[in-house]
Amino acid sequence: MPNDYPIPQTPALQRVSRHSLQELFSRDPETYTKPDLDEIILQIRDLRDRLATSTGEGKVRQVRVAAPMPQGVGNPDALGL
Amino acid sequence: MDAFDPIPNPSFSTKNPMLQLYLDSTSLNEFKICPRRYFYSIVMGYQPAEQSVHLTFGILMHQAVEHYWLFRLKDHLDHLDALRNVVREVMKATWDYEKGRPWQSEVKTKNRFTLVRTIVWYLDKYQNDPIQTVVLPGEKVAVELPFQLPVENWQTEQGEEFILCGKMDRLGELNKNRYVTDVKTTQRPINSAWYSKFSPDNQFSLYSIAAKVIFGTEVLGILVDGIQVVQTFSEFHRGIVERTPEQLERWLHDLRFFLAQLEWCATNNEWPLNDSNCNLWGGCPFRGPCAAQTKNIREMLLKNDYKRRVWDARFLPM
Numbered sequence: 001m002p003n004d005y006p007i008p009q010t011p012a013l014q015r016v017s018r019h020s021l022q023e024l025f026s027r028d029p030e031t032y033t034k035p036d037l038d039e040i041i042l043q044i045r046d047l048r049d050r051l052a053t054s055t056g057e058g059k060v061r062q063v064r065v066a067a068p069m070p071q072g073v074g075n076p077d078a079l080g081l
Numbered sequence: 082m083d084a085f086d087p088i089p090n091p092s093f094s095t096k097n098p099m100l101q102l103y104l105d106s107t108s109l110n111e112f113k114i115c116p117r118r119y120f121y122s123i124v125m126g127y128q129p130a131e132q133s134v135h136l137t138f139g140i141l142m143h144q145a146v147e148h149y150w151l152f153r154l155k156d157h158l159d160h161l162d163a164l165r166n167v168v169r170e171v172m173k174a175t176w177d178y179e180k181g182r183p184w185q186s187e188v189k190t191k192n193r194f195t196l197v198r199t200i201v202w203y204l205d206k207y208q209n210d211p212i213q214t215v216v217l218p219g220e221k222v223a224v225e226l227p228f229q230l231p232v233e234n235w236q237t238e239q240g241e242e243f244i245l246c247g248k249m250d251r252l253g254e255l256n257k258n259r260y261v262t263d264v265k266t267t268q269r270p271i272n273s274a275w276y277s278k279f280s281p282d283n284q285f286s287l288y289s290i291a292a293k294v295i296f297g298t299e300v301l302g303i304l305v306d307g308i309q310v311v312q313t314f315s316e317f318h319r320g321i322v323e324r325t326p327e328q329l330e331r332w333l334h335d336l337r338f339f340l341a342q343l344e345w346c347a348t349n350n351e352w353p354l355n356d357s358n359c360n361l362w363g364g365c366p367f368r369g370p371c372a373a374q375t376k377n378i379r380e381m382l383l384k385n386d387y388k389r390r391v392w393d394a395r396f397l398p399m
Contacts, residue, residue, distance in 0.1 A: 025183060025194060029172040037165045040172075044201045051314055 084380035088126055092394045096239040099124060100347035103229070105246045105394035106284035109336075112343055113283065114361075120352035121367045123394075127387040129366050137184075138191040139266055142308070145171055145200045146264055147225050147250055150214060154222045160208040164201065171197055189312050190268050199266070199308060199315040206317055212253035212262060212304065217296065223252035227396040228295045235337055237344055248396045249288055252296060253304060260304035260321065261288045271307040271318040279305065279322040286332040289324040300324075 021043050024036060092103035101108060101123060112119040121127045145167050152163035175184040175193045186192040215223040225248060232243040251262040263285075269275065279285050285303045292300040302323035309316045346352055359365050369386065373379035 021194075025172075028181065029169065029176050032169060032172065034165065037168050038161075040168055040197065041161075041164060041201055044198050045205065047198065048202050048205075 084383045085125060087124070088389060088391055090126070090391050090393060092392070093124075094237070094239065094241055094347075096241065097237065097344075097347055099350055100237065100241075100344060101394065102237075102241055103244045103246050103393075103395045105396065106287050108392065108394050109287070109339065110283050113339060115355035115358050115365070116342070116346050116352040117354040117371060118358075118365055118367050120346075121370065121383070123392050124347075124352075125383075126389045126391055127367070127383055128390060130386060130388050134186045134188045134191050135266075137186075138196055138310075141171060141174055141196055142199065142264060142266055143250060144174075146203070149204050150224045150251060151222070154214055154224065160204075164204050164208075167200060167204065168197060171200060190310055191266075195310055195312070195315065199310055202315050203306070203308060203317055207306075210253075212251075212255050212260070215252040215254055215259065215296075215298070217252075223249075223296070225250070226252060226296070228291045229395065230291050230294055232333075232336065232340065235340060238348070243340055244395075245287060245291065246394050246396050247284075247287060247291060249292065252292060252298070252300075255304065259292070259298050259300045260302060261285075261292050261300055262304045262306070263288075264306045264308065266308045266310050268311060269309065271309050271316070275307060276305065276320040276322060279303070280324075281328075281332070282322070285322055286324060286329060290329050290333065293329075 019036065019039060021040065024032075024040050027036075087098060090101075092101050092108075094100040094102050108119070108123050111122050148170060149163050149167045152158045152166055153160070156163075158166070175196065176182075177184060183193050217223050227248045228246065230245040232245060236242060249261050250264065253260055253262045267275065289300055289302055292298060302321060305320050305322055307318045307320060309318075354371055359368055359371070365371070370379045370382045373382055
């Protein structure tokens, strides 16, 4: 049964992949093989990398750690990104 | 069964059957919001027939992160093997085996695809997490930590103790400071204002106290991974929500006020409606029964539109 929400297509990968994300997400997970799971992970990573490239952020941003912030206030800019 | 027949719940007193003695942050929160809401959801165990998409998404996200760290730290799997196991678990958990189809979500930002996408991106990002997971005595990896903590210097009229309960995601160390870690998802942009909503916060205060008392370790507070999930991307932030000893003492002091109220309600089987909170957080799930014009209609609504479960707050070790 098809999914009721849009799954982005990855044309570049589909040419070399055995299955699209749409197909994999529509299948009974009991039938997944190890390559199927790797395919899901790879295609989802590809979406991230294409998004990062399109926004100029680069593929992976290094985690850096700063000192704790003032009491009770989170500062997302100072940690983790 | 009558709509208000109690169902046996081991979290409750045997001497005063309407009184919950084992209290987790959810139960406390429900009571603080509204005693009537607490009565429906915790004492009677009603919940909407369809679980909230946001709740389902949050639970599955938590489970994925917890299981990933157990695969990595307990089973010593590498990142890809652990991630593959987690993806398999999530795909199974979001498959409706009875109907032979994926989990159906009416929320565009939170569905099966955005969940798996968020998990893969999040775990890829933090696979070499600078937070070191604490190893407790007995070589126990501090992941998925249930706790039970008696409330000191307070007993019910029947001489029973209240026990605070919960389950922490992980106890971690960063820059030689220790924190309870937690993951929260939101559709909104994550900034300082978003983090500030956790101070004060019932769950985070309770967990800070528990980490100190149960695990004998000073924690500065909760290290929160905030995850913004929208239709086209997921974005990750990390912030610290601190708690001082004075703040925690105050929270425990105030808790006694609510425990006294809870015991009064249970003893008298009176659960007043706090109608100032009916519209908060997108509307109370029990608005319908509370607005019913007669007792018969209320009972009919509860029987038809809700299902019952036992909310066992004890979080027994697995």
